[in-house]
Amino acid sequence: MNLINHAASGLALALALTAFAGCSGNTALVGRDNLPGRASQPVQNEIVRTVERVDTGSNEIHLRPSPGHPGMVTYSAETRVMYLGRVYPVSQLRVGDIVAMQMEKDSRGNPHTHSISLQKSTGDWAQRSN
Numbered sequence: 583m584n585l586i587n588h589a590a591s592g593l594a595l596a597l598a599l600t601a602f603a604g605c606s607g608n609t610a611l612v613g614r615d616n617l618p619g620r621a622s623q624p625v626q627n628e629i630v631r632t633v634e635r636v637d638t639g640s641n642e643i644h645l646r647p648s649p650g651h652p653g654m655v656t657y658s659a660e661t662r663v664m665y666l667g668r669v670y671p672v673s674q675l676r677v678g679d680i681v682a683m684q685m686e687k688d689s690r691g692n693p694h695t696h697s698i699s700l701q702k703s704t705g706d707w708a709q710r711s712n
Contacts, residue, residue: 630701633679636672643675643683643695652693655683665700678704
């Protein structure tokens with residue numbers, strides 16, 4: 583049953599990312615650095631990290647330090663967490679949760695995410711309120 587839930591979660595995330603990419607006006611192919619004959623354009627990177635804390639006042643997710651990776655990522659009011667086919671607010675994240683995030687840069691060049699997938703929970707997310 584857990585394998586089925588994991589597969590359903592992955593499918594839901596894939597569909598959500600496909601819909602997001604289709605709505606963003608970005609026609610670049612995911613996983614390709616650039617198209618032949620065109621200038622290289624940044625591709626959204628996915629990182630998998632452990633949550634240290636969430637600051638809902640400043641819309642920041644603080645992550646366990648790792649060389650070459652941001653220790654803090656900003657998010658917007660529209661950012662949601664996908665887990666087991668359900669959507670949760672970012673405020674539901676807890677210390678120790680392992681998340682995968684699609685990374686981009688905000689207008690000031692800071693790391694930012696619109697898409698978060700909970701990979702491993704430190705608690706029972708089914709019991710958390712939305």
